Amino acid sequence: MNNMTLIFSLLLAVAMIGTAVMAIWPARSRAIAILAAGAVSLFASIMFLLLAAPDVAMTEAAIGSGLTTFLFFFVLGRVRRNEDD
Amino acid sequence: MTKRILATLLLLGMGAIFMDLLFGYSPDTSLNTSAEFYAQNTAADTGAANIVTAIIVTFRGLDTLGEVTVLFLTAAIVALVLHSDTVRPARAKQGWPVGELLQTGTRLLVPLITLFGAYIFINGHLTPGGGFQGGAILASAVLLMLLADPARRFGHGLISRIESVSGLFYIAIGVLGLLVAGGFLDNRILPLGEFGSILSAGAIPLIYVLVGLKVGAEFSSIMASLSESEDT
Amino acid sequence: MTVANIAMATGFILIIIGLYGAMTHRDILRMIVAFSVAATGTNLVLIAVGYLPGRTAPILDAAVPVETAATAIVDPVPQALVLTAIVIGLGVTALMLAFAYKIHATKGTLDISKLTDLKW
Numbered sequence: 001m002n003n004m005t006l007i008f009s010l011l012l013a014v015a016m017i018g019t020a021v022m023a024i025w026p027a028r029s030r031a032i033a034i035l036a037a038g039a040v041s042l043f044a045s046i047m048f049l050l051l052a053a054p055d056v057a058m059t060e061a062a063i064g065s066g067l068t069t070f071l072f073f074f075v076l077g078r079v080r081r082n083e084d085d
Numbered sequence: 086m087t088k089r090i091l092a093t094l095l096l097l098g099m100g101a102i103f104m105d106l107l108f109g110y111s112p113d114t115s116l117n118t119s120a121e122f123y124a125q126n127t128a129a130d131t132g133a134a135n136i137v138t139a140i141i142v143t144f145r146g147l148d149t150l151g152e153v154t155v156l157f158l159t160a161a162i163v164a165l166v167l168h169s170d171t172v173r174p175a176r177a178k179q180g181w182p183v184g185e186l187l188q189t190g191t192r193l194l195v196p197l198i199t200l201f202g203a204y205i206f207i208n209g210h211l212t213p214g215g216g217f218q219g220g221a222i223l224a225s226a227v228l229l230m231l232l233a234d235p236a237r238r239f240g241h242g243l244i245s246r247i248e249s250v251s252g253l254f255y256i257a258i259g260v261l262g263l264l265v266a267g268g269f270l271d272n273r274i275l276p277l278g279e280f281g282s283i284l285s286a287g288a289i290p291l292i293y294v295l296v297g298l299k300v301g302a303e304f305s306s307i308m309a310s311l312s313e314s315e316d317t
Numbered sequence: 318m319t320v321a322n323i324a325m326a327t328g329f330i331l332i333i334i335g336l337y338g339a340m341t342h343r344d345i346l347r348m349i350v351a352f353s354v355a356a357t358g359t360n361l362v363l364i365a366v367g368y369l370p371g372r373t374a375p376i377l378d379a380a381v382p383v384e385t386a387a388t389a390i391v392d393p394v395p396q397a398l399v400l401t402a403i404v405i406g407l408g409v410t411a412l413m414l415a416f417a418y419k420i421h422a423t424k425g426t427l428d429i430s431k432l433t434d435l436k437w
Contacts, residue, residue: 016331024350056399071307079418099333120392136390212376
């Protein structure tokens with residue numbers, strides 16, 4: 001059982017680092033960078049569960065992955081409508 | 086180009102420090118003194134089953150007061166910065182056409198989401214949860230309403246009244262703790278009750294309900310300010 | 318090698334990735350996204366420090382009776398601190414985005430190399 005959690009956390013770590021690199025890669029569009037940051041928050045929330053912190057996992061999922069992504073897309077939508085690129 | 090090289094050198098230095106910290110770290114085997122105090126005395130002193138909630142609301146209640154103040158400041162500054170964009174004539178906003186699935190789905194989901202958020206911050210002292218999580222969920226219900234009906238004018242008055250009243254009552258409960266019980270924001274102003282039931286842990290459910298309402302109102306007002314700023 | 322070591326290493330790598338992104342991008346929105354990633358990394362490191370192997374969450378219920386609590390739970394103090402940190406992180410991000418929107422509305426660009434008002 002301990003081995004399973006170890007392998008799972010290793011997979012989560014690799015996924016988190018991969019999505020973080022995608023979030024700051026300069027060639028992608030801004031929308032994909034914002035979505036990748038939301039995905040990093042989601043994987044971090046699962047890792048908080050593995051670290052026996054359910055309160056923090058709930059807060060990170062609701063605030064980091066939900067509200068932050070929404071705020072980014074709001075501002076991106078306004079900026080794009082003015083830029084028209 | 087030099088900026089990139091400098092940034093890489095700086096981050097390599099930080100990486101060396103982090104690796105040093107990482108290899109010198111091994112997980113503890115027993116709780117340190119303050120954590121042991123919290124583990125042994127939470128049930129007896131405060132009557133709450135969720136130790137993290139007891140720490141946030143009573144043992145370190147002053148930090149929570151500071152955090153609520155910082156959030157209030159943030160909501161006020163966002164409204165101030167975006168204010169000149171929202172001074173608009175009282176004409177209806179030309180919303181984009183929203184699909185029928187979203188509108189019907191919103192009518193079904195918003196009451197359920199609000200109920201879920203209220204459940205989470207009322208049961209904050211028994212199960213994982215609490216004011217901040219519940220407030221974020223309430224704000225997402227408001228968000229869904231904003232998305233489904235973009236032409237609706239949002240009632241800023243109601244939200245700001247909820248926020249101010251919750252903040253005022255929070256401070257009033259704190260001062261009541263000074264007068265009646267052990268100190269500022271002490272939770273023994275109400276009886277401790279039976280361990281594990283809803284009406285237990287003194288004033289912790291009351292404080293968390295107020296914090297949840299205040300945080301939800303603040304997030305909603307930030308999002309309403311952003312959505313009402315003008316499409317220039 | 319426990320879950321805490323893996324989480325701490327991941328947190329440190331996320332901090333470095335986020336800071337690199339914040340330092341080398343020129344677009345304000347990408348800088349804000351990179352700061353958000355670095356903040357998530359910091360919270361991960363903090364929770365990993367408070368982990369004790371083989372123990373469970375700090376909630377007293379049927380699985381963790383009150384008498385044996387001191388030997389069965391992880392450290393609850395870093396969790397309380399990180400809860401505050403996550404909420405204030407959202408507040409700061411909202412403020413940064415409001416200012417970015419205002420900069421775009423008044424200057425018409427989001428490129429920081431073109432904002433030269435205060436330079437000599």
